[in-house]
Amino acid sequence: MPEFRKDPILGRWVIISTERGKRPTDFNGQSSNKEKVGGFCPFCYGNEDKTPPEVLSYRPDGSKPDEQGWKLRVVPNKFPALQVEGDLGRIGEGIFDKMNGLGAHEVIIETPDHNLDLSDLSEKDIEDVLWAFRDRVVDLKKDDRFKYILIFKNHGESAGASLEHTHSQLIALPIVPKLVIEELNGSKKYFGFKDRCVYCDIIRQEREGKIRVISENSDFISISPFAPRFPFEVWILPKVHNASYEDVQENGEFGSLSYILKDVFTRINKVLNNPPYNMLIHSSPFTEEHNEYYHWHIEIMPKLVRVAGFEWGTGFYINPTTPEEAAKYLREVEI
Amino acid sequence: MPEFRKDPILGRWVIISTERGKRPTDFNGQSSNKEKVGGFCPFCYGNEDKTPPEVLSYRPDGSKPDEQGWKLRVVPNKFPALQVEGDLGRIGEGIFDKMNGLGAHEVIIETPDHNLDLSDLSEKDIEDVLWAFRDRVVDLKKDDRFKYILIFKNHGESAGASLEHTHSQLIALPIVPKLVIEELNGSKKYFGFKDRCVYCDIIRQEREGKIRVISENSDFISISPFAPRFPFEVWILPKVHNASYEDVQENGEFGSLSYILKDVFTRINKVLNNPPYNMLIHSSPFTEEHNEYYHWHIEIMPKLVRVAGFEWGTGFYINPTTPEEAAKYLREVEI
Numbered sequence: 001m002p003e004f005r006k007d008p009i010l011g012r013w014v015i016i017s018t019e020r021g022k023r024p025t026d027f028n029g030q031s032s033n034k035e036k037v038g039g040f041c042p043f044c045y046g047n048e049d050k051t052p053p054e055v056l057s058y059r060p061d062g063s064k065p066d067e068q069g070w071k072l073r074v075v076p077n078k079f080p081a082l083q084v085e086g087d088l089g090r091i092g093e094g095i096f097d098k099m100n101g102l103g104a105h106e107v108i109i110e111t112p113d114h115n116l117d118l119s120d121l122s123e124k125d126i127e128d129v130l131w132a133f134r135d136r137v138v139d140l141k142k143d144d145r146f147k148y149i150l151i152f153k154n155h156g157e158s159a160g161a162s163l164e165h166t167h168s169q170l171i172a173l174p175i176v177p178k179l180v181i182e183e184l185n186g187s188k189k190y191f192g193f194k195d196r197c198v199y200c201d202i203i204r205q206e207r208e209g210k211i212r213v214i215s216e217n218s219d220f221i222s223i224s225p226f227a228p229r230f231p232f233e234v235w236i237l238p239k240v241h242n243a244s245y246e247d248v249q250e251n252g253e254f255g256s257l258s259y260i261l262k263d264v265f266t267r268i269n270k271v272l273n274n275p276p277y278n279m280l281i282h283s284s285p286f287t288e289e290h291n292e293y294y295h296w297h298i299e300i301m302p303k304l305v306r307v308a309g310f311e312w313g314t315g316f317y318i319n320p321t322t323p324e325e326a327a328k329y330l331r332e333v334e335i
Numbered sequence: 336m337p338e339f340r341k342d343p344i345l346g347r348w349v350i351i352s353t354e355r356g357k358r359p360t361d362f363n364g365q366s367s368n369k370e371k372v373g374g375f376c377p378f379c380y381g382n383e384d385k386t387p388p389e390v391l392s393y394r395p396d397g398s399k400p401d402e403q404g405w406k407l408r409v410v411p412n413k414f415p416a417l418q419v420e421g422d423l424g425r426i427g428e429g430i431f432d433k434m435n436g437l438g439a440h441e442v443i444i445e446t447p448d449h450n451l452d453l454s455d456l457s458e459k460d461i462e463d464v465l466w467a468f469r470d471r472v473v474d475l476k477k478d479d480r481f482k483y484i485l486i487f488k489n490h491g492e493s494a495g496a497s498l499e500h501t502h503s504q505l506i507a508l509p510i511v512p513k514l515v516i517e518e519l520n521g522s523k524k525y526f527g528f529k530d531r532c533v534y535c536d537i538i539r540q541e542r543e544g545k546i547r548v549i550s551e552n553s554d555f556i557s558i559s560p561f562a563p564r565f566p567f568e569v570w571i572l573p574k575v576h577n578a579s580y581e582d583v584q585e586n587g588e589f590g591s592l593s594y595i596l597k598d599v600f601t602r603i604n605k606v607l608n609n610p611p612y613n614m615l616i617h618s619s620p621f622t623e624e625h626n627e628y629y630h631w632h633i634e635i636m637p638k639l640v641r642v643a644g645f646e647w648g649t650g651f652y653i654n655p656t657t658p659e660e661a662a663k664y665l666r667e668v669e670i
Binding site: 171273 | 340341342343344345346347348349350351352357358359361416428429430431485487488489493494495496504506508512513514515517518521522525533534536537540544560561562563564566567606607608613614615616617634636641642643644645647648649650651652653654655656657658664
């Protein structure tokens with residue numbers, strides 16, 4: 001079983017895959033760049049038996065589970081970072097602390113079409129992906145061993161995607177990760193001082209200044225954040241305060257979100273020539289899913305630069321592009 | 336002038352290069368892998384005028400500054416992330432905080448030989464590099480605008496090196512970075528509870544258990560840490576407590592360090608086939624350079640895996656190789 005291990009100085013947990021441990025030779029050739037080349041794909045029609053059985057699918061024609069006909073399919077990751085069975089089994093090893101690598105790791109196959117990317121899908125199809133994210137979160141929340149779920153997408157090999165067929169992932173965790181706790185603590189501190197949500201204040205200030213706004217619709221706004229780690233980093237935020245992604249109202253909010261997502265990806269692809277990217281949904285942990293201080297949002301980080309020694313040694317990021325300039329490019333590009 | 340900008344939620348500073356801002360087209364082709372191919376190199380003999388004037392050099396034959404004859408040369412970075420002139424000029428922008436990108440950014444050219452890497456140098460030459468690091472820290476500490484210096488090395492393009500001629504870098508900062516504060520706080524907390532340095536306890540436990548020890552000499556030990564972020568991550572620690580790198584005694588400690596560094600790099604290169612890597616020196620900030628709780632050390636992280644959405648969204652790392660297995664490979668390889 002994989003293990004959680006805690007760094008005794010930083011209190012940072014890491015996940016150690018103890019079972020399918022990688023040997024030195026497994027890392028050879030990991031740095032090459034692949035084109036979208038096709039070949040055998042476990043996410044294409046006809047290969048449903050090459051993945052673990054599906055936990056969710058959208059099948060407009062009423063076809064059978066784990067057979068063709070689906071338009072979206074969610075399956076457990078065949079090589080999960082964490083294992084869903086068992087309990088935490090917290091234990092010490094001298095001064096060190098560890099526990100079992102308990103968690104869920106699922107893959108959302110966004111379309112059966114091998115040649116499309118998320119940004120190629122219609123707004124309606126993107127909306128389905130957003131609903132699938134929510135459906136899985138709502139379901140996994142029933143398991144009270146889990147405290148947090150991260151939904152994320154790695155697009156392109158240099159952004160960490162190991163299969164080229166477009167997909168997102170979710171990992172349900174038995175602990176709230178350090179970075180999420182830090183975001184929550186920062187938001188609480190601000191709320192304690194101002195009695196306002198820091199993200200609501202950011203939206204207000206950005207809508208006045210306009211220099212870091214990329215686009216906007218009735219429910220969402222996309223901006224280049226004031227202090228981005230990476231060049232052309234984009235945040236998408238709901239304009240009305242809401243702490244949790246899954247709390248979205250059924251009044252067309254996911255419709256608005258799919259429009260702004262498609263809009264933002266179209267801009268990014270045009271300006272940066274279809275870059276690899278990571279997309280993350282930041283949402284409140286289950287223990288505090290309704291609150292006034294935290295504001296769920298999406299972060300998109302095109303993979304344009306390398307993280308190197310300075311960043312690893314300090315947690316400090318060097319960003320070669322101002323967010324004002326990035327927003328201007330993304331806002332003004334013809335789409 | 337570059338800017339420091341603070342993320343209003345996390346309190347994380349980033350450095351924004353406002354002057355030589357990168358445009359979208361500047362990022363094209365950044366993902367290709369370069370071989371060591373030669374061509375024009377500003378770090379080779381005869382090109383001393385292609386770098387800013389040197390701030391330190393070791394010249395056994397007494398040649399003139401900024402001319403050939405040196406065996407090691409330290410110059411300001413020609414494209415610095417921070418600027419050395421001026422003051423912080425702290426200022427707000429609505430709810431946001433920023434200040435001038437004040438700092439020093441220097442390059443340590445470790446040898447005039449274009450074809451050698453740090454690990455190819457003799458122990459004596461590596462020791463010179465270690466002394467050069469210390470000389471620059473001691474000098475820059477006199478500038479009381481600086482609170483912290485990170486010494487680091489990016490080796491190989493995929494680890495962030497932009498020039499192939501072997502070199503290290505240092506960045507002097509007017510603030511103590513978040514990650515360093517977290518390490519200090521973690522160490523202080525442990526010391527407050529146990530009245531012992533956590534790193535001293537780690538060394539004690541690892542020397543007893545032996546399973547994560549790689550090698551050891553009179554003054555230093557190299558280990559695979561218990562909770563490493565990356566596969567084959569290695570830490571080198573002084574066996575006697577010492578908070579700051581520059582506090583090293585002149586009794587041959589840097590001699591011992593050069594031997595264990597060469598030993599560790601030889602093992603890494605043999606086991607992992609000369610991987611790209613990042614090397615960092617973690618040391619106490621200038622405001623608390625002598626203390627009982629923090630223990631300076633070197634971290635070496637071979638660049639074998641990609642950091643992707645899960646890590647960016649949680650601060651949680653997934654490591655596919657156990658440190659016990661990594662240590663076994665590194666310890667047992669024939670060198």
